[in-house]
Amino acid sequence: MQKESTAVLLRIFVGESDKYDGKNLYNYLVKYLRENHYAGVTVLRGLTGFGKASKIKSTDLLAISSDLPIVIEIVDTEEKIAVLKEFFETPGLMESALITEEKVKIIKYGK
Numbered sequence: 014m015q016k017e018s019t020a021v022l023l024r025i026f027v028g029e030s031d032k033y034d035g036k037n038l039y040n041y042l043v044k045y046l047r048e049n050h051y052a053g054v055t056v057l058r059g060l061t062g063f064g065k066a067s068k069i070k071s072t073d074l075l076a077i078s079s080d081l082p083i084v085i086e087i088v089d090t091e092e093k094i095a096v097l098k099e100f101f102e103t104p105g106l107m108e109s110a111l112i113t114e115e116k117v118k119i120i121k122y123g124k
Contacts, residue, residue: 016121020052021094025085026111029058033106039083051097052089059084064111088117 031038039056046054059082087097094114101107 014123018119018121020088020117020119021091022115022117023085023087023094023097024113025087025107026064026113027083027085027109029081029083031083031109038106038110039085042085045100046087046097051087051093053087055086057084057086058082088119 025042027038029037029039033041043054043056062082064082087094089097098112101110101112
């Protein structure tokens, strides 16, 4: 049996070394999202990439930077995502992040 619904997907692009409150930003956000009962979050570590500064970040041992790209994907309702975006205005929290937002269709299988 399948159930369909709509939701919002946020993708937050940060660096592995980005910190907030003395913790890795991605770990801080996962903990916050869990404590605040968000529907789902996944953290993805990139093998290589670059951002605004065009500095290549890579797992290659000879690479210029070991600050690997991190993508945090969050899926929830429009209302919960709106509240989350307000939280992102916390001073110092999202100092160098890029965020994309899109509406998605959720398809759940099983019970």
